[in-house]
Amino acid sequence: xxxxxxxxxxxxxxxxxxxxxxxxxxxxxxxxxxxxxxxxxxxxxxxxxxxxxxxxxxxxxxxxxxxxxxxxxxxxxxxxxxxxxxxxxxxxxxxxxxxxxxxxxxxxxxxxxxxxxxxxxxxxxxxxxxxxxxxxxxxxxxxxxxxxxxxxxxxxxxxxxxxxxxxxxxxxxxxxxxxxxxxxxxxxxxxxxxxxxxxxxxxxxxxxxxxxxxxxxxxxxxx
Numbered sequence: 553x554x555x556x557x558x559x560x561x562x563x564x565x566x567x568x569x570x571x572x573x574x575x576x577x578x579x580x581x582x583x584x585x586x587x588x589x590x591x592x593x594x595x596x597x598x599x600x601x602x603x604x605x606x607x608x609x610x611x612x613x614x615x616x617x618x619x620x621x622x623x624x625x626x627x628x629x630x631x632x633x634x635x636x637x638x639x640x641x642x643x644x645x646x647x648x649x650x651x652x653x654x655x656x657x658x659x660x661x662x663x664x665x666x667x668x669x670x671x672x673x674x675x676x677x678x679x680x681x682x683x684x685x686x687x688x689x690x691x692x693x694x695x696x697x698x699x700x701x702x703x704x705x706x707x708x709x710x711x712x713x714x715x716x717x718x719x720x721x722x723x724x725x726x727x728x729x730x731x732x733x734x735x736x737x738x739x740x741x742x743x744x745x746x747x748x749x750x751x752x753x754x755x756x757x758x759x760x761x762x763x764x765x766x767x768x769x770x771x772x773x774x775x
Contacts, residue, residue: 564664
C-alpha cells in the first residue's frame with residue numbers, strides 16, 4: 553500500500569555512507585530532508601534563542617543537550633506536519649527516540665549497518681589540503697603525487713578525526729549511544745537494517761524498500 557505522507561528516519565555511524573544514501577533518497581523520492589546538524593547551524597546563524605544556547609555547548613566541544621535538540625526538532629516537524637520527510641541525525645539517544653515517538657508516529661527507520669573495520673579503512677585513507685579544503689583518498693581519489701596537493705604542490709595532512717584510533721573511539725561512542733535507539737525501534741517493529749561494505753552494495757536494497765512505501769519520482773542509475 554502506497555502511503556501519501558511518510559515520516560522516516562535514517563541512522564548510520566560516521567563514515568557509513570549515510571550522507572550519500574540520504575542524497576539518493578531525496579533525489580529519487582519526494583521527501584524533505586530534516587537534518588539536525590543543518591537545523592542547528594541555521595538557528596546559530598539566525599541568532600535564535602535555541603541557536604545562542606546551542607552555540608555555547610558547541611564552542612566548548614560538548615554535545616548539545618537533549619532538551620534543546622528536542623525543542624528544535626519538535627518545532628521543525630510541527631512546521632512540516634503535512635510533508636513527507638526524512639529525519640537525519642536524530643534521534644541520537646533513547647530519550648529522544650521515546651519523546652519523538654509520543655509526539656510524531658514514525659513509519660519506518662533505516663539503519664545502515666557497515667562493519668566498523670570497513671569504516672576505519674575507508675576513513676583512514678582520507679587526506680586534506682587544509683588551505684583549500686580539497687579532499688583526497690589514497691584508494692578512491694589519490695593525488696598525483698603521494699602526500700602532495702595536485703594544484704599547489706603543498707603537503708596534505710590527515711585530520712585528527714580521520715586517524716584510525718580517533719575513528720574507532722568515535723564509532724564506539726556512537727554504538728554505545730545508538731544501540732538503545734536501535735533496540736527501541738526494533739521492538740516497535742519499525743527498524744529496517746541494511747548491511748553491506750559500500751554504498752553501491754547497500755543503496756539498491758534501500759531504494760527497493762522505500763519503493764514499497766513511496767512512488768519514486770524518477771529512475772536513476774548510480775555507479
